[in-house]
Amino acid sequence: MEDLKAGIAKPMYRAITKPDVTQTPLPRYDLIDLSVYGSMALQFSRGCPFDCEFCDITKLFGRVPRTKTTEQVLAEFNLLYDLGWSGSMFLVDDNFIGNKRDAMRLLPTIAEWQEERDYPFGLYTEASVNIIEIPNMLEAMAAAGFNMTFLGIETPNEEPLVKTSKKQNTSKTESTRDYLLRAVRTIQEHGIEVTAGFIIGLDGDKEFQPHIDFIQEAGIPRSMAGLLTALKNTNLYHRLESEGRLLHESAGNNVSTELNFVPELGRDTLISEYKRVLRELYQPSLRSYFNRCLTMFENLNLLLHIKRRRKPKKISRAEFRAFVKSVRYQLFSRRQGLTYFKFLLRVLKRYPHMFAKAVRLAIQGYHFEKVTSQETAVDDFNKTLETEFDTFKQTTSQFVKTQGQRIGEVRDSMQKLLNQAYTQYETIHQDFRCNVRDALDNFQKLVFKQYLEEEFRAFKEDVSQFTIVKSTRIKEIRGYAQKHLNQVYAQYDTIHQDFRCNLNHLLNAFRYPVENYVEVEWNSSSSR
Numbered sequence: 001m002e003d004l005k006a007g008i009a010k011p012m013y014r015a016i017t018k019p020d021v022t023q024t025p026l027p028r029y030d031l032i033d034l035s036v037y038g039s040m041a042l043q044f045s046r047g048c049p050f051d052c053e054f055c056d057i058t059k060l061f062g063r064v065p066r067t068k069t070t071e072q073v074l075a076e077f078n079l080l081y082d083l084g085w086s087g088s089m090f091l092v093d094d095n096f097i098g099n100k101r102d103a104m105r106l107l108p109t110i111a112e113w114q115e116e117r118d119y120p121f122g123l124y125t126e127a128s129v130n131i132i133e134i135p136n137m138l139e140a141m142a143a144a145g146f147n148m149t150f151l152g153i154e155t156p157n158e159e160p161l162v163k164t165s166k167k168q169n170t171s172k173t174e175s176t177r178d179y180l181l182r183a184v185r186t187i188q189e190h191g192i193e194v195t196a197g198f199i200i201g202l203d204g205d206k207e208f209q210p211h212i213d214f215i216q217e218a219g220i221p222r223s224m225a226g227l228l229t230a231l232k233n234t235n236l237y238h239r240l241e242s243e244g245r246l247l248h249e250s251a252g253n254n255v256s257t258e259l260n261f262v263p264e265l266g267r268d269t270l271i272s273e274y275k276r277v278l279r280e281l282y283q284p285s286l287r288s289y290f291n292r293c294l295t296m297f298e299n300l301n302l303l304l305h306i307k308r309r310r311k312p313k314k315i316s317r318a319e320f321r322a323f324v325k326s327v328r329y330q331l332f333s334r335r336q337g338l339t340y341f342k343f344l345l346r347v348l349k350r351y352p353h354m355f356a357k358a359v360r361l362a363i364q365g366y367h368f369e370k371v372t373s374q375e376t377a378v379d380d381f382n383k384t385l386e387t388e389f390d391t392f393k394q395t396t397s398q399f400v401k402t403q404g405q406r407i408g409e410v411r412d413s414m415q416k417l418l419n420q421a422y423t424q425y426e427t428i429h430q431d432f433r434c435n436v437r438d439a440l441d442n443f444q445k446l447v448f449k450q451y452l453e454e455e456f457r458a459f460k461e462d463v464s465q466f467t468i469v470k471s472t473r474i475k476e477i478r479g480y481a482q483k484h485l486n487q488v489y490a491q492y493d494t495i496h497q498d499f500r501c502n503l504n505h506l507l508n509a510f511r512y513p514v515e516n517y518v519e520v521e522w523n524s525s526s527s528r
Contacts (some may be wrong), residue, residue, distance in 0.1 A: 021046055021066045029080055039088035042076050044068055044106065048095040050128060052152075053164040053235040054199070054228060057094045065098035070109050077113060081120060091125040096149070100134050107140035114145045118311060124148035129169050129183045138190040142304055148193040153180055156214040160204035165235070177214060184218040188296060191304035196220050200274045201228035201263050208273045212280045216288060219295030221361055222368070225277050227270070230261045256435070257379040271379065278372040282365070284335040289365045290343040293358065297351045315356065326363050336366070374432040381424055381436050385443040392417050392447055411491055414451045418444060418494075445506065452510040455488055485511060 003009045021043075029040070047065040048057050080089075097103050114121065123146045131137055131149070141149075153169065155161060158176040161169050171179035184194045196218075198211050215223045229250040230237045240246040245262040263270045282289055315323075330336045331344075340362060347358040392413065425433065425440055459481070492507055 018046070018062050018064075018066060021068050022072065024068065024072065026075060026079055029083055029085075034083060034085050039090050040080055040085055041090045041092050042073070042080075043092050044073055044096065045093045045099055045102070048098045048128075050095070050166070050168055051235070052166045053239070054202075054231070056231045056234050059233050061094070065095070065102075067099050067102040067106075070106050073106060074109065074113060077110070077121070081117065086120040087122060089121040089123050091123060093125055096125040096127045097131050097134060097137060098128075100137065104134075104137065104140060107144045110144040111140070115308070119145050119305075119308060121145060122147050124150075126150040126152075129153065129180065132183045132186045138187060138192065142190045142192060143308075145305070145308075146192055147302075147305060148195060149187065151183070151187075151194055151196045153196045153214075154199045155202055155205055156180055156210050157205055160202035163204045164202055177210070181214070181218055184220065185299055188219070188299040189301050191301045193296065193300060194218070194220055195222040196224070198223060198225045198277075199228050200225055200277060201259070201265070201270050203264050206265070208277050212277060215281065216292055216295070219292050219297075219299060221289060221292045221296060222364065223281055223292075225274070225281060227257065227259060227274050228261075228263070229259075257375065275376045275379065278376060282369040282372045284369060284373065285339045286336050286362075286365045286369055287339045289368070290339055290362075293343065293361050293365075294346060294350075297347065297354050297358075300354075302354055302357070313356075319356070319360075322363055323359050326359060326366070330362060330366055370429070374429050375435075377428050378432055378435045381428060382439045384424060385421065385439055388417055388421070389443060389446055393450060410451060410454045411487075414447055415491070415494055417447060449506055451491070452488070452506060456510065456513060 027042075034040070045065045045067040046061040047063060048055075048061070049063055049065065051058050051063060110123075123141075123144060125146065125148075127149045129151055152166075154164070154166060156177040158170050161167065161176060169180060170176045174182070184196075187194050196215075198215070200208060200211070211225065228236075229252075230240050230246060231250055231252075237246065240261045247260050247262065250260045251258060257271050257274065259267055259270070265273075280288060330340045333340075343362065344355075344358065347355055351358070421440060421443060425436065428436060488507070488510060
């Protein structure tokens with residue numbers, strides 16, 4: 001502020017040390033409408049002791065986890081409780097057990113606070129796989145009301161984990177796959193659901209069926225599979241840059257099919273495998289998803305949480321409305337109806353105490369299937385545009401070379417191609433169309449430009465015939481030119497109105513040479 005007042009403010013200031021989180025003020029939860037949120041967020045610690053090659057957490061927050069005091073966390077709990085909040089609470093730490101000593105210090109106090117109020121908050125967080133190696137950690141988390149944790153599993157294969165500096169996911173006494181499966185089972189047995197992230201494209205990973213098989217066997221319904229991306233300033237970013245494999249900076253979209261580096265596998269192969277993984281995990285019927293839910297229910301000791309509550313948790317109005325919508329959109333749908341019905345029957349028969357959770361998971365599965373199918377549709381659409389433009393160019397060149405073919409065939413071909421593109425574009429959900437809008441804009445610009453080049457070539461050939469007829473007047477030539485322009489404008493009007501603005505400059509660029517050709521070329525040839 002002093003620099004600003006003195007007029008010598010610098011573009012950027014960097015602190016020498018990391019901020020002291022014990023000085024963090026209470027969040028202003030009172031400024032938001034709690035009723036429109038499905039979960040609240042609270043932070044206990046920053047930083048992570050591990051330094052995975054692809055992760056930017058240590059670059060942002062350091063490798064020495066800094067934690068708030070127990071009093072600070074309780075103050076935030078009390079603030080939300082006094083504001084009337086009850087339900088999910090996300091402890092957004094990148095690794096809740098990064099400072100295991102302080103985590104163990106906090107948990108008994110949270111457990112006592114929760115028990116006094118009959119567990120108003122359902123807690124969830126993120127942690128590293130070595131959570132199972134810390135004595136009494138899972139017991140303490142379960143007692144505090146944690147019902148879910150996210151693990152960065154990445155891959156069940158040892159070689160890529162070692163290459164990406166994630167040895168904490170491996171074991172010296174058992175195979176990596178067995179160790180990771182045991183970790184998931186151990187956490188589930190403590191009544192804590194495991195959600196997990198998996199990376200497609202790590203150096204050393206050649207096949208991805210093991211990812212699918214592991215996810216199914218472990219019973220991880222909410223599995224986030226994403227393409228590897230090289231985030232700026234990470235160790236991975238610098239390595240790929242030094243190897244000449246870095247293409248550009250990441251856009252930050254973790255469900256996109258865009259790669260910002262050259263993978264060990266061919267790009268097309270990797271993208272194809274990625275989409276296959278998504279389709280297998282989240283099929284339109286959600287069959288494999290529901291199977292994962294049932295596997296999890298078989299191993300999830302949810303009774304630990306149920307027994308701790310003095311009163312059974314009530315179903316809220318929002319949850320009831322969600323159930324009604326689920327019945328409407330899933331139970332009566334052609335794609336998911338039968339598998340959803342069988343899923344609910346099995347839950348009622350084997351795990352009736354988990355019925356509410358089963359419905360919530362089904363609703364989330366509906367969302368996941370929708371998102372993944374749309375993301376694959378976006379990539380399919382982009383590939384279609386590339387292929388179809390090449391086909392269009394070949395088609396127009398054939399029209400030009402073949403005697404007697406009229407420009408009308410080129411017009412028809414262009415119109416058919418654009419209509420097909422628009423039809424496929426509209427099958428993509430409106431929430432995802434922004435991901436293909438630029439590609440569609442560029443596609444129709446290329447197509448329209450190619451079409452205008454053929455129009456101008458045909459126009460010059462037609463006008464050249466007028467020079468043979470000596471009686472032809474300049475007025476007639478101008479009339480023909482205007483007729484030709486009118487045909488092009490009519491073609492322009494058939495284009496979807498949402499995209500016409502992007503073609504105006506091409507239309508203007510076409511009109512000028514036509515008019516110039518009439519006035520300059522015709523007059524000069526007439527004078528000769």
